[in-house]
Amino acid sequence: MRxxxxxxxxxTFLAAGSAAHQEAIALKYEHLTILDNIEQDYLLFPRLDEKLHRIWIDGYGNRFVRDFFELISLVFHYHYRWNKLDEMERNRDAAHQHLKIITALETDQLSEAELLFLEHLSHAKETLIASVSWVPTK
Known part of the structure; x- marks a missing residue:
């Protein structure tokens, strides 16, 4: 569904034009700041991740999709079954993926931005499956 x-x-976000892309491009500095201090700031990434994805989710203008995104964001970032051992690496990887998308938007390479975004979604799914603790807790 996600x-x-x-x-x-x-x-829809890509088709909206470069003015719509500026909000995402403006988040470049926040990504770089977190990456510069990833060992200390990796726990700040989930809010930045949500902030970036919310740009196109909110721009889509569908209340059902927006509500679904809120639920998925909560589960994806804050669910207790996540294996926290590699959280810093997962956040670092995702921040680098975001920066590649932002760079493609900055240079108006929309096809590249879409491919990078699809790779990011695929990676997020793989990461979720690999990182969730599937063993029931007692």
Whole structure:
């Protein structure tokens, strides 16, 4: 569901033009700041991740998709079953993926931005499956 909604929202975002892209581009500095201090600041990334993805989700203008995104964001970033051992690396990787998307938007390479975004979604899914503790807790 997340992939379906975000793909459609991101394509709508790309079609909206460069003025719409400026909000995402403006988050470049925040990504760089977190990456510069990733060992201390990696726990700040989930809010930045949500902030970036919210740009195209909110721009899509569908209340159902927006509500679904809120739920997915909560589960994805704050669920207690996440294996926290590699959280810093996961956040670092995702921040680098975001920066690649932002750079493609800055240079008006929209096809590249879409490909990078789809890779980011795929990586997020793989990371979720690999990082969730599937063993029941007692």
């Amino acid at each position: 992939e379906m909604f975000e793909r459609k929202a991101f394509r």
